[in-house]
Amino acid sequence: MSAIGMTAIRAEGFTPPGPADFNLPPIGPDKTFEFLGETMYLGVTKPMIQLVVAAGVVFAFLYYASRKRAMVPGKLQYVGEAGYGFVRNSLGRDIIGSRDFTPFIPYLVTLFFFLLVNNVMAAIPFIQFPTFGRAGTAYALALLSWVVYNAVGIKRHGFFGYFKHQTVPAGIKGPVLLLLVPLEFFSNILVRPVTLALRLFANMFAGHLLLILFALGGEYLLLHGEGFTKLAGPVAFLMFGLISLLELLVQVLQAYVFVLLTSMYISGAVAEEH
Template identity: 45%
Template sequence: MHLPDFFALGSFGFGKQMLLVLLSVAVVAGFFMWAGRRRAMVPGKGQFVAEMGYGFVRNSLGKQLIGAHHFKPFVPLLFASFFFILVNNLYGSIPVLQLPTMSHAGSAYVLAAIAWLTWVGVGIKRKGLGGFFKDLTMPSGVPPLLYIILVPIEFLSNLLIRPVTHALRLFATMFGGHMAMMVAASLTSFLILEVGGVGAAASLASGALGIFLYFLELMIQCIQAYIFALLLAVYIQGSVSEGH
């Protein structure tokens, strides 16, 4: 999972994980540019898949969550976030590549930081600095005396803990799932090559477990891309709404 760098410039090392991140940008951009090159009224297969993916993000994540009046400016960010994370997660299930780049914490934290800056910036721009923090830390309908306790809790929860958990949720599932697959594969290889005999027979169980984990991880890779974009849409909705 943490392979040697291809090359290093001082303290900066460029390795497989960074290469795959750059490749994902080319894959996502290349596919949608290719699919939309003709813009036919009767779409072909590629255009149909691209339009279906765009429509899913636009309607399910943007329009339904952020609201029909506010969602349009944020569709590009939601669209890019979902498909960028999806491709980087799916690397873990592709033979030879076999590395979900979001299993490296730095990548997940950068995406969470972009999401955090977006919804905080939108909230301050729309409501003003005071109005944004008031809406974020002072829920309506609460006795004023309780604000002494609620304000610091809400501040920590929304502005500090929220971006951390946003990143950790993605990183931990990708890291843990890929680690489980590696353990199952290593155990199967060990039982066949090193133990033999009864061990080779027992490897059928570990091999079956590995196959099960592979398809489970494939499902989780898709779900985590959706959850990250979903939470981003929910946070933005809180920034553009009038109150909570």
């Protein structure tokens, strides 16, 4: 939307949503400080609480689902076994390989359910905030995966052997390596955690921003619209409902994609050839 259009909307009394809607103030005393010209908050925020709650939900679910280990599983055990089996087989064994996948299953299973619970929280009434719509949380999780697959690669191949494995394509020799080695290092070592986090963050951020736009826009049109513009309010709420369903699919899909890519990176790190 053009700057003129945005100004006109604000003049009419409607302030469109933006990145500031994701910068939630702390719960409790409001303490701030300046950093690089920006106002930063000190204290516990809603996304922090959601991260802790999500961790507790994942722990409780996995604990109670695996506690009895009955031959004929109950509903909770069945759901837990189905989720575990999906991650173990589809995202672990099939990608990393049957020889190397077993040590990584606890991390991959925990990562998948943690992402899933946090993402789905954005669709739960009265919570409705995507934790990974904040870039810092997405980059922190991507950094953790980056440490895991680089650490196992170094353990498997040795420090210098691993970096050679990641930067020197098999069968390539000669002066072309002067071009390929920096590109491979940049792509495989530096860029991967950035793109891994950016994909998750951008989808959660954009989807939630779109929902805010239709919800607030629909409310404004119903209360302040005139003539045909007032009729656009129910349409905006209808779009809000449809996009909510689509966003729920995206939330599940992004948990899957994040763990899928993590498995692929681990697979590449432990492989014998690049």
